[in-house]
Amino acid sequence: MKNLIFTLLLLATAYFAGAQANLEVPQTQKLLITKHTATWCPNCGLPESWNLQQFFADSLDGKGAVVLSAHRSTTSKLYSPAGKGLLDTVFSAIYQPEYFLNTTRLSGNESAVKAEVIAKVTQAATQAPVAQTGLKATYIISTDSLVIATKTKFFQSATGEYRLAILLVEKVVQETQASRTGVQPHKRILRRTLTPGIAGIGLFNGIISANGELNRNITIKWNNQYNLNNIEIVTIIWKRTDAGQLEFVNTNEVTQVQQSTTAAQEVDFLAGRFDVTPNPAQELTQIRLNLPKSYSTAEITLLDAKGRVVKTLYRGSLNSGQQTIDMNRDAVAGGVYVVRLRADGQIATRKVAFQ
Numbered sequence: 001m002k003n004l005i006f007t008l009l010l011l012a013t014a015y016f017a018g019a020q021a022n023l024e025v026p027q028t029q030k031l032l033i034t035k036h037t038a039t040w041c042p043n044c045g046l047p048e049s050w051n052l053q054q055f056f057a058d059s060l061d062g063k064g065a066v067v068l069s070a071h072r073s074t075t076s077k078l079y080s081p082a083g084k085g086l087l088d089t090v091f092s093a094i095y096q097p098e099y100f101l102n103t104t105r106l107s108g109n110e111s112a113v114k115a116e117v118i119a120k121v122t123q124a125a126t127q128a129p130v131a132q133t134g135l136k137a138t139y140i141i142s143t144d145s146l147v148i149a150t151k152t153k154f155f156q157s158a159t160g161e162y163r164l165a166i167l168l169v170e171k172v173v174q175e176t177q178a179s180r181t182g183v184q185p186h187k188r189i190l191r192r193t194l195t196p197g198i199a200g201i202g203l204f205n206g207i208i209s210a211n212g213e214l215n216r217n218i219t220i221k222w223n224n225q226y227n228l229n230n231i232e233i234v235t236i237i238w239k240r241t242d243a244g245q246l247e248f249v250n251t252n253e254v255t256q257v258q259q260s261t262t263a264a265q266e267v268d269f270l271a272g273r274f275d276v277t278p279n280p281a282q283e284l285t286q287i288r289l290n291l292p293k294s295y296s297t298a299e300i301t302l303l304d305a306k307g308r309v310v311k312t313l314y315r316g317s318l319n320s321g322q323q324t325i326d327m328n329r330d331a332v333a334g335g336v337y338v339v340r341l342r343a344d345g346q347i348a349t350r351k352v353a354f355q
Contacts, residue, residue, distance in 0.1 A: 045179030165200030
């Protein structure tokens with residue numbers, strides 16, 4: 001899998017200016033719950049550990065907490081450098097499985113840990129935050145870019161070095177797990193840091209007054225890295241201590257990539273499940289699908305470079321799984337076109353060349 005390519009934007013573009021003007025920064029204090037785990041770890045798949053993470057992901061994520069599952073071991077099937085960086089740099093993780101609340105290691109049996117976390121999440125919801133980040137994620141099809149705009153607001157005056165990490169998380173990944181049969185739904189998998197390293201980018205270093213706001217933005221070349229329907233973008237505000245350690249301040253997330261409003265910026269929701277091959281098109285060119293579910297209403301159309309419909313290639317329902325649709329190129333002049341799939345309101349597009 002190709003690495004994500006990111007660019008830090010030092011100057012505000014017209015898009016970011018518009019996005020940030022509409023960004024609201026919630027005055028919420030959320031806690032960070034992280035599980036250190038591995039797919040080969042037998043204890044990680046036992047009911048006590050497995051059910052606890054499922055409970056956190058289903059019941060607390062987005063409701064006073066952000067939940068992550070981090071894999072540090074390089075032999076885990078869900079290993080990521082981001083998971084290793086978080087576990088090593090911030091938590092000084094030791095073994096699998098273990099849980100952390102913010103930066104504190106939790107101990108005790110399942111019921112004790114669950115009760116402690118619920119109590120602290122409930123308490124945090126009543127507290128006034130020092131700072132929080134509002135964010136928006138938009139996929140731009142014309143440049144194949146994921147654009148993330150953030151606004152961090154300090155509700156209280158603060159002193160010190162504050163930083164912002166932006167992470168990419170997959171909601172659910174189907175993979176095997178030791179001590180469990182067959183593939184299992186691994187939830188909240190930390191995949192990438194979208195800012196350099198787990199410490200992220202600097203917000204400020206010094207003194208900031210209450211109600212101070214700071215904008216930090218990134219653009220990422222997407223390259224069909226993940227299913228856009230299955231990702232979340234997470235922000236973490238850190239404070240770096242004099243000893244160089246990262247103290248947790250607050251966290252937030254956006255659970256959906258926004259669909260742009262113009263035809264030139266439609267969101268590719270079906271990601272790598274839709275392809276045209278061979279490309280450039282030949283006499284036996286096919287549209288190949290590997291769909292996660294059935295769609296009752298689907299349409300596949302061929303568009304020219306100006307977005308005009310040249311012909312309808314398919315209209316009807318689509319079953320889940322793998323299938324192919326022959327693409328008839330009769331009466332289509334040479335050039336570059338777009339094949340667009342609409343399925344129950346979701347959209348995917350692929351460029352195709354006709355010689």
